[in-house]
Amino acid sequence: MHQLRIYQIFDHNKAEFHARFRDHVVRIMRRHAFDIAGMWEARGEGGPEFVYLLHWPDEASMAARWADFMADEEWSRIRAETTARHGDLVGRIENRVMCRTPYPASPA
Template sequence: MPHRLRRWGLIAAALTAAALFTIPTSATERATMIEQLRIYEIFESNKEAFHARFRDHAARIMKTYGFDIAAMWEARTKDRTEFIYVLRWPDEATMRQSWARFMQDAEWSAIKDRTSAEHGRLVGGIEERVMQRTSYSP
């Protein structure tokens, strides 16, 4: 139970911090805008390789497909190490289309293959939450 509480505490902190980075400028943007929380299990044995791949390649390629990364964190619990980040999207359709294009990107595919061959599996489980702000969210 403490593990779960700690995990949700980290998620709450991540969402609070992400909220500080996102200020919709119109009522329409507020109504359709979404944020996406991504949590990757990463491994202590090769986490530096994961961070290098995300920092030097994934984030750069994501940007070409319209990804707007609000913030990134690393969190460690008793059981695992996590890489957490929040993305901002104008709407869910854009999010889905951008992810599909990113996952089909030839450069990204080659980088994943190369880094996995060099360092082993860099990502374990992946969790995702697609979130829409409440009408009373700051």
């Protein structure tokens, strides 16, 4: 299964968001066994967005690893420090858990 995450980010502190994600979040997620399949920046109707795709073996693993990540002391400290210094780096968060259909995307 996959999880699609879409974060509203802001033009005025977009560089700080990317620095935090690149320099800290990715490393912490990998420590908690997140499998990051890809990351993109997109432009939605409301402005810039950060989009990433995670691969999970099952829903129980996804829930447990997210709980561990959210409770991670290093992540809590980094989030607090960067928010104090640059303001909120993320607005709206969209989350989609996606399971493959039993048929292929294109006919054989």
